[in-house]
Amino acid sequence: MDIIKILENTVAALFGIDAAYFALAAIGLNVQFGYTGLLNFGQAAFMACGAYGLGMTTQYFGVGLWWGILIGLVFVVILGLLVGIPTLRLRADYLAIVTIAMAEIVRLVVRSVRFKEYFGGSDGINGFSRSFRDLSPFNPAAQYGIRPFRYSGYSFWTIIVGWSLVALFSLLVFMLMKSPWGRVVKAIREDEDAVRSLGKNVYSYKMQSLIIGGAIGMFSGMIFALDRGSVQPDNYSRDVTFYILTALVLGGVAKVRGSVVGPMMFWALYVFSDNFLRELTKNQPFEVFGFGLIQKSQVGPVNYMLIGLGLMLLMTFRPQGVFGSKEEMALDGR
């Protein structure tokens, strides 16, 4: 077993592109869930908005990359209104049900044969990232950085852009939550009726929060799509939202640093567990007393089982995660 290699991969995952796009999605989810108490289970759909907005620019509209942000925002607002209007007046679990359903429908629509000409069906969309590559100041053939942080020119470029966006939105959300707007949404999380009695339009604030969080999630989808160079519908399944939620809870909800450090820890743990189990089962199935426990092909499910178990344990024994505080959590049913 190559311990050094596993540890290197684990450390590299802390600052990898996966952690960056998870962090962006988690910052968005944190605005909705952590600060406002909205249980958005469809963050993957907002990410898909960004990815498809970007993918459709060059493919179908023949416009530049920057228009992708605008198209994505239009998608986000439409989606936010569609799920927000019926549910934001109701209890939190209704929003959860509708957003999860919506995310599933979005995925089915973009991968359907019927709308293949717009969204590319199950093949998705490719070949839109060229102008983004051209912006890169780095030589794509060269390697940058020192081990274990060693990247090709293009990866280095997406990682830098990704983490810059994380820094930018962390700062924005931090300032937003210090502003009067932030105080209102936090008050909504604590006691909606009290805020209403002060003459604030709770419904409108919740909608703004949903769309702002969705828009930040949109950038996450964009970074992900640019890194892979393609948009695949199955990358935006409902489980992605749950993994992001797990990462957020791990870091600590209602804290900006929780939403950034949580995804980093999540990916480090995931990569460690994945690499470790793969090394363990590389030559023969992992056995305990002659009883075959994990085969090579079962490493994937075992990892995800651990994520599910981790989410349950976190929520039960340490719902505030690493940085959060228990007082700041919207945990009773509203």
Next chain:
Amino acid sequence: MCLTSTNRIIGDQVIKTATARTNWIALCKAFAIVAASVFAFSSAAQAEESGLSIVASVQNQTIDDGVATKNPVSGVSIAITTSTGSMVGEGVTDSSGTVTISVPSKDSYVVTIDVSTLPDDVTLIDESKTQATIEKDSFTTNSKRVTFFAGSSTATGAPLVDRLAQRLVDGVRLGLIIAISSVGLSLIFGTTGLTNFAHGEMVTFGGLIAFWFNVLLGVPLLIAAPLVIALGGVLGLAMNAIIFAKLRKRGIGLISQLVVSVGLSIMLRNMYLYQFGGRTRPLDDFSLQVAKRFGPVSITMRDLTTAIISLIVLVLVALYLQRSRTGKAIRAVSDNPDLASSTGIDTQKIIRIVWFAGGALAAMGGLFRGLDEQVGFEMGSRLIFLMFAGITLGGLGSAYGALIGGFFVGVLVELASLVVPAELKNAPALLILIIVLVVRPQGILGRKQRIG
């Protein structure tokens, strides 16, 4: 794989020698003879004397002015596996749209079409039917024919009324399964306030346990069914005792409990994947059925039986809730737990009963769904969204609401597939969900004060 290459060669040779217009029977015989002679040299001991083959054919059906024309679809990958999942052979359809794959013995096989190898503009008529099951007894000759039809819709030629009737029947079947599966979801919500995202996994559990008994242990399904349902109830009890009762005791909020149930759902689903694998597989018993026609509608005896059983069970559940002491207590706890416990009802006991009954009914739904479609690790989580739509429509927390709402959602989803493409037929359920929440958020039978 050697089987693949030989089969491709056989296909080419036959096409070269036989003209494209040769009728099917002759072609099948030719396939069988060539296949037999090739396999005489192969090292597969079993295949030597069998000479058996399965001919899979993919036909694209187009209808012009009520006249159906069939066009062969070439280049589609077909795989044959045994009923336990081990690979027997695979091949690619030739220009006549067929491929012949030899099988070692008269046994049960599953023929799977790889939809991704279909040409871009061609889809299967029934997109859920990517597999066909062949029974041991159906080998009347040495070759067995399986046809996959591609085209726009099952019965495009049939009049709208007939198609409507057929969809209605299919919808009633789906609706009954959803109603049975979601009673527990609604009752658990009513008595404990928990929105249980792991309920879909309780449905899957029923299907998988049925598969374990029926296929792996060889227990006849009629004997296994009560065990499956009882074990489903035990799973419900266990989930309550190990997780959710403890969370309630610790005073953990409902939103936290909801997130815990999400974690549980992820964990259980991946446990199923770990144990069962990613493929869907049929149950052994009752898997080969001949559809009977009743006027414009065709239904197999198996589906008719499960539908009637579901209906009886639903009526019994409703009667139980209406008449029995425990049923009344359940409704009382659903209504107002504090008031109920102050009248001397043992709330925790009622909650345990609800978890048991909910788990048992969900397992039963999973068993029926497994008979209807096939068993797979995601079969329940695909349904959860329809179940949520159903119980929201009926009124969250109301038991009768779950029955009515689930049934209605099933019917609507099937009827909608007349209008929307089959791959999107779940989308109208979301539409109902949104309309209900805007117009009458408490659902058909819910009370208003629970919502705000």
